[in-house]
Amino acid sequence: MSFLLDSSIMVTSQVLFFGFGWLFFMRKLFKDYEVRQYVVQVIFSVTFAFSCTMFELIIFEILGVLNSSSRYFHWKLNLCVILLILVFMVPFYIGYFIVSNIRLLHRQKLLFACVLWLTFMYFFWKLGDPFPILSPKHGILSIEQLISRVGVIGVTLMALLSGFGAVNCPYTYMSYFLRNVTDADILALERRLLQTMDMIVSKKKRIAVAHRTMFQRGEVHNKPTGFWGMIKSVTTSVAGSENLSLIQQEVDALEELSRQLFLETADLHATKERIEYSKTFQGKYFNFLGYFFSIYCVWKIFMATINIVFDRVGKTDPVTRGIEITVNYLGIQFDVKFWSQHISFILVGIIIITSIRGLLITLTKFFYAISSSKSSNVIVLLLAQIMGMYFVSSVLLIRMSMPLEYRTIITEVLGELQFNFYHRWFDVIFLVSALSSILFLYLAHKQAPEKHMA
């Protein structure tokens, strides 16, 4: 009886998450496009719903809600479904939509989609070989095999995103890095842009006139055709066509210049807005946060380096350590078990919420930047895939932040994975990503003021 009750609770929450994913898809991602294939929307929402359910199960684990055996059952079920979606359905549909975009292969869409899917499976499998993640006694299609590979990809993604975010966040928040932009600069640049456009226009007018006169004179093509045509063109209309191609080249160069100027102007406008924003109260608040975050990020990078150098993987989680420290050094006595449960719940909850929110925001920005009406379906599915893998691996890594008694269920369900390996891998990639983004931002920052001086 209690099992039924638990299941109904789970199902309701899943439906809720599904609805949320659906709304997010419609309101945010596909704001400017029409949804023609509802399959895409359904898949995205389903992936989102099942990922959130996993987090919900963790929270339930900590809080002790629901029967422990029914929790275990739902874990297994959830995991199977998610793996099914991530490894079978989404890649297949990605292949299908890519193929339907290419007009040549329209007839045998299904066939080619299957071919693409098989290629994906092959590479997916090969991915597991160089990593020491499995003991060989498990079968081919067991959950552990699939999860380990999904975990590797997901952890890499997480580490890349965290590394970049850790560096980018203070850079954006702190106004120390803002270049000084005055209105006069913007006006000057805009004037240059308009001047360039005018030059382009005048050159194009000349080309248009030349084309028209040639057309009226009866020469439709100014490209020589045939052997005699070439000889004739050498002697007669040399001056005309050469002139034209010269002008055309100038026009191309000017157009390139105009594009650059446009981008620079947009950049200047954005910087000016940020300067104005930083003078407001909200801006000052975020500036302060930025200093705070930068210290935190530096500390994280430092810790990652230490972990790698000294080959150490933390055994205890921050909550228990925090409590130990307070109890031992500060002499405050309180009920460890009671508080550890609540504090870890809050901590884990915060981590989950911020990572979901951060991921959704990043995905949305990414989607706006690169999608067009043709490829929007493919990109959304790719995003769903990334999101699923990201969430699965956060479950793996979250295990680290939880006290021992709550880790059991994750260890039970996910089988004998080498968790330490994942943490090590995360640290490595995080370090690499953070360092390279520091380098990248440094270069971008240095390059920008030089451009304006020119």
Next chain:
Amino acid sequence: AGVGKSSLVHLLCHNQVLGNPSWTVGCSVDVRIHDYKEGTPEEKTYYIELWDVGGSVGSATSVKSTRAVFYNSLNGIILVHDLTNKKSSQNLYRWSLEALNRDVAPTGVLVTNGDYDREQFADNQIPLLVIGTKLDQIPETKRSEVLTRTAFLAEDFNAEEINLDCTNPRYLAAGSSNAVKLSRFFDKVIEKRYFLRDGNQIPGFSERKRFGGGALKSLHYD
């Protein structure tokens, strides 16, 4: 974004189909030579500059402010939308407001027909033309409902409308109704630009070969 503005401009200016359309960054210009009042004794030839302003209506404010520099001295506006994508036609209202430098409608919310205020366009002197692209990608069965919808749209703007496919120059062939509408539109623009006060002709023009420059900013939207 991605409605086919660059293809359209290329078709209008060169009477040829654009082979490899790519993403437009910023603004690109092209020039069309137009015969004003073709076929009558008052025929004159003019340049028309078509400015193809790219981007989407939901862009960041910085991009919008940069775009605003192109909206000065407009003589006419061509609004381009994608027939296969309903949302692009809904965005046209916001685009027209942006171009006419009125305050932009609330962002983040789809502007539906209810929000649109016809009054704002009543005193608008600038000639408008609405063009729907990708006509070939709509199956025959849906065509009539799409066309009625766009007819309402054009009526809202008090503009003419043309629906075509930018990969097929047949739609703008000489003598077709589309070509006539286009020609009439450009004529209106030229009239507004040059014959604004008292209907005076500009003095001193010799016959056919004299070219005037009319800056028609054709703003293309998603």
